Amino acid sequence: MAEHERDAAHERDDGPERTPDGHHIIVNGRRWRASDPSIPDALRQELVDELMAARRAVKASEPDARRRVQDAKNALGERGAPWWEARSGDAFDERIAAAIRALTRKRSDSSICPSDVARAVGGEGWRARMDDVRRVAAELAARDEIVVTQKGERVRIDETRGPIRIRRGPAL
Helix, strand or coil: CCCHHHHHHHHHHHCCCEECCCEEECCCEEEEEECCCCCCHHHHHHHHHHHHHHHHHHCCCCCHHHHHHHHHHHHHHCCCCCCCCCCCHHHHHHHHHHHHHHHHHHHHCCCCHHHHHHHHHHHHHHHHHHHHHHHHHHHHHHHHCCCEECCCEEEEEHHCCCCEEEEEEECC
């Protein structure tokens, strides 16, 4: 096999063609924003699973299905502010909120740790994102989109120190 054939085969194994900067993939000659490569594989898979479930829900005309697709794509960095630029501000807060909603939908029978969200949106500097995640989670909890618990008991996140868990709320 010639070198260029090996390169082409290797490219197929790695997924679709990417732009030189890695920010977009090219499918059938069209550019699409790539997922944020800093998302850990296990979390990326959960978000992709939620995206696929949401797309099936759109086909089945389920209520709120399009919002689910939007949340999953935003959490993956494929929509909203570009993941290679946005690390603060309202657009970043929306990505955090989308990741919380998508992960709590995916794990609807259990809960998530705020650090999962920070890892999904924060890359290697995820620990510095924990305060942002807690702040956005407090806003979502105030709207009953999520429920924050500590040791199994519902708590107010802004009045609680230490480890917490997040699960879907009645309004989600």
